Amino acid sequence: MHFSTLAGSFAALVAIANGALVSVPNWGTSTTNPTGIAMSIWVPTKLATKPAIILALHGCLSSGASYAQQAKYGPLADTHGFIVIYPSSSHDNNCWDVASTKSLTRDGEGDSHGLANMLKxxxxxxxxxxxxxxxxxxxxxxxxxxxxxxIYPDVVTAGSVYSGVAAGCLAGSPGSSPITADPACANGQHIKTSAQWVAQVKAMYPGYNGTYPKMQTWHGTADTLVLYANLGEQIKEWTGLLGGAAGPLAWTKNVTSSPQAQYTQMIYGDGTLFQAYSAVGVGHTVPVHETVDLAWFGLT
Structure with missing residues (x-):
């Protein structure tokens, strides 16, 4: 047998062994998926017992399939045995609704409700x-x-945010896309105290007194679409939520050149609940750092 034949046979075996992104039609009903979110999923052939799930959310003018090429968790899922969901939004320039009362309310029949049911x-x-x-x-x-x-702190274990805004920043905006949204949020003009952000979040899920997920957030200093000031507002929001009755988690230290040159890792508290990354000279969006995310999620 020639080497080329052996190589081709090996490649075929790898393709069979690994997972692939596939569409999941009719995964929900008009009740469980009220805004018609499409679902694609990557399930490795060798699935771990009681596997973890990563829900990976695309940006505007994109789709789940496109984001799978940008945020390459799939091949890592093949190695570690977890599942990746890549959903797709089809409204408001393919942006996720982070502005309406429906989507900013627990089980409010908005995008967030559908995504939570997709996880379930x-x-x-x-x-x-x-x-x-x-x-x-x-x-x-x-x-x-x-x-x-x-809104689903009892469902989500941890999160990693790339070039986003604080939860509730776009509340009341006529839309969530650069074309339809009130620009004040993306322009970093919604400046609030930590206590104000915490109160806004708690109003989204009234009566919840439990803990919130550990979070990390990334932002580039040269972002001209979602301005860098939004990193500070996310920091105030999450250090407040995670600090609880004791008050916001305090800044502890900066780690330069982490995870690479021009990036600074900002540690709050003991670093186990919240971290932020500032990327000097990086625009919109900060490139996905999959291996850092997996470590943050405790999957490696």
Whole structure:
């Protein structure tokens, strides 16, 4: 047998062994998926027992399939045995709704409600671990990551946000896309105290007194679409939510050149609940750092 034949046979075996992104039609009903979110999923052939789930959310003018090329968790899922969901929004320039009362309310029949039910569907179908549910996204997907963690804190275990805004920043805006939204949020003009952000989040899920997910957030200093000031507002929001009755988590230290040159990792508290990354000279959006995310999620 020639080497080329052996190589081709090996490649075929790898293709069979690894997962692939596939569409999941009719995963929900008009009740469980009220805004018609499409679902694609990557399930490795060798699935871990009680696998973790990563919900990876695309930005505007994109789709789940496109984001799978940008946020390459799929091949890592093949190695580590977790599941990746890449959903797709089809409204408002394919942006996620992070502005309407429906989507900023627990089980309010908006996008956030559909995404939460998508997670529940996947947990049930694959006997996944409900304590290992992770959400991440870029731009509009980063905004929705903050919203999901804020409204479904008992579902989401941890999040990683790329170039987003604080949960509630776009509340009341006529839309969530650069074309339809009130520009004040993206322009970094919604400046609030930590206590004000916390109060806004808690109003989205009234009566909830439990803990909130651990979070990390990334932003570029040269972002001209979602301005850098939004990093500071996310920091105030999440340090307040995660600090609880003791008050916001305090800044502890900066780690320069982490995870690479021109990036600064900002540690709050002991660093186990909240971290932020500032990327000097990086625009919109900060490139996805999949291996850092997996470490933050506790999957590696």
């Amino acid at each position: 569907y996947t947990i049930d179908k694959y006997d996944a671990d409900p304590k290992k549910i992770f959400v991440t996204g870029s731009s509009s997907g980063g905004m929705m990551t903050n919203v999901m963690a804020a």
